[in-house]
Ligand SMILES: [Fe+2]
């Protein structure tokens with residue numbers, strides 16, 4: 001099974017440029033076209049929050065036709081730049097969201113890897129938090145399918161990256177989340193967004209990753225006093241391969257046209273010199 005993850009597209013209405021010069025709608029279109037063109041074909045795509053830049057219905061109206069271009073099933077969770085009410089209104093036709101009211105959490109059982117989306121958002125705040133009700137929901141959700149290998153996806157990462165101005169707005173209670181996950185050994189991976197830059201770690205034996213930017217990147221500045229800023233790094237999408245060995249393996253794939261592929265070997269089998 002192959003999964004793609006696009007995160008933090010920050011789409012604005014009317015093709016407005018984010019921060020004055022980032023064509024976020026165009027960059028999301030490019031990422032979607034890239035995921036659609038990958039071979040073997042991607043089985044499902046996760047879109048992990050900050051779908052819009054300010055959460056207005058006009059921005060979701062601009063976002064939706066771009067996501068509708070995805071050629072495979074796709075699953076969304078909100079980020080801190082979204083609003084839960086406009087989010088749910090924009091995706092009211094998505095059956096997997098039908099039961100969501102106070103928070104946007106659901107499980108998808110249609111694939112070899114069970115997909116569980118979590119809502120880490122706090123109304124009006126940039127940081128993430130999973131209250132007792134959301135954690136209890138997760139505990140029950142995982143207890144209901146202990147034999148199904150599972151990938152969790154959500155917006156705010158539960159670890160510090162060293163990029164200080166982002167770390168102060170990560171998931172505040174990651175330890176509470178992993179107290180739940182540790183009771184359910186079928187959980188194979190936790191996929192996050194929010195930081196606009198790829199990063200990975202392991203928490204209590206579970207791999208945790210942040211997907212890279214497909215639009216603007218947060219500047220890689222590990223100086224604790226570093227200012228908040230962004231760069232236009234090459235856009236990337238995260239891929240996950242869930243193999244017959246039961247492992248979830250991550251890749252990044254660069255969006256754009258690049259020279260190649262070129263063969264390593266000539267027709268006679270010799271290494272090209
Ligand atoms: Fe973001």
Ligand SMILES: [Fe+2]
Nearest residue numbers: 050079080194
């Ligand atoms: Fe965010």
